[in-house]
Amino acid sequence: MNANTPAKPRLTTSAMIASIASEGQRVRAAPFGKALAALGESRPDIVGMTADLSKYTDLHIFAQAYPERFFQMGMAEQLLLAAAGGMAKTGLTPFATSYAVFATRRAYDFIHQVICEENLNVKICGALPGLTTGYGPSHQATDDIAMMRAIPGLTIVDPCDALDIEQAVPAIAAYTGPVYLRLLRGNVPLVLDEYDYQFELGKAKLLREGREVLIIASGMMTMRALEVAGQLQKDSVGVSVLHVPTIKPLDEETILREVKRADRLVVVAENHSVIGGLGESIASLLLRSRLAPKFLSIALPDAFLDAGALPTLHDRYGISTESMSHRIKNEL
Structure with missing residues (x-):
């Protein structure tokens, strides 16, 4: 390299952990x-455990504060969750x-048999849910909810933003029983x-009329839904947004009440496979x-998705704000 040639800036953030936040959007780290x-x-009973991914799930902050309560289990998700079940048995x-794909696909039998069959008090936190990484099918957890919904007694939480996560953590810790949390990590958008x-376990929240x-949306798609509502407002289209942070058990009462309130197009938006x-x-x-309202599902396709930059992938697979707005307009 010529001595006068400026060095290229060194990348400090892996594409694996790239934030879903838009440029200039408010975030919390x-x-x-x-x-x-x-x-x-x-809560001295709380322990943190990971499968070689403390930094990439933000658990390193807990590990620094309580090193005696942090357990690094190595790249062995089955061991991680079996050990978590054993620790839960001791109180x-x-x-x-771990990453959501590894916690669910690789350790499913251990979650099913070791943790959930015995109703053990384990909180499974899976980072990179849905299409929140561009690394392709090996790391895109697009089928995790489908797998975990099938397990009896397992509570499933899909937070929208940083505030949702901050409030969900103490709520699921106070709940006795197994929980699967879809974890947004790093610089997480702040919108709610x-x-x-206010997060309440098992409750859906109407955010706007x-x-x-x-x-009706969960996870980061609630953020998208609010953005869509703002865009459609300019075209004199009124959009209600119902946030469903708890996927299981579903707040059926609130969902049915909102569907019955008016003759509206009902859209369900999720960062997960349509299946x-x-x-x-x-x-x-x-x-x-x-x-039988007019119904539209906005979700990821039943396919192995491409690798690439997240904005490109979100447009390609229909979960960007612009793609959602276009589909909804076409249905009206």
Whole structure:
């Protein structure tokens, strides 16, 4: 290299952990790790465990605060969750972290038989849920909800933003029983503080009102739904947004009440495969309740997805704000 040629800037953030935040969007760094470390001060029963991914699940913050309560299990997800079950039997409350694909696909039998069949108090926290990494099918957890919904007694939580995570951590710690948390990590967008929001386990929350469309969403797709509502407002289309942070058990009462309130297009938006997720769960609920509104599912396709930059992938697979707005307009 010529001495006068400026060196290329060194990359300090892996594409694996790239934030889903838009440029200039408000964020909070590592809300899960900070919330768990804060909770650990008053809850000596809480232990942190990971499969060689403490930094990439933000658990390193808890590990630095309580090194004697942190357990690095190596790249062995089955061992991680089997050990978490054993610790729960002694009265501890393990928060076990890994990437969502590894925690669910590689350790499914251990979650099913060791943890959930015995209703053990283990909190499984899976980072990179849905299409939140561009690394392709090996790391994109697009089928995790479908797998975990099938396990009896397992609570499933899909937070929208940093505030949701901060409030969900103490809530799931206070709940006795197994929980699967879809974990957004790193610089996580902050949006729900503008809506007087309070997380309640098992409860859906209406964030805004609109007469023409009702979007029912979970996870980061609630953020997208709020952005879509703002865009469609400019075209005089009113959009209600119902956030469903708890996928199982589903808040059927609130969902049915909102669907019945008006003759609106009902849209379910989720960062998950169209197979086995929130959309199918709500469609089943409506059918069982003999309701037949105009219905649109916005979800990832039943396919192995491409690798690439997240904005490109979100446009390609229909979960970007622009793609959602276009599909909803076409349905009206």
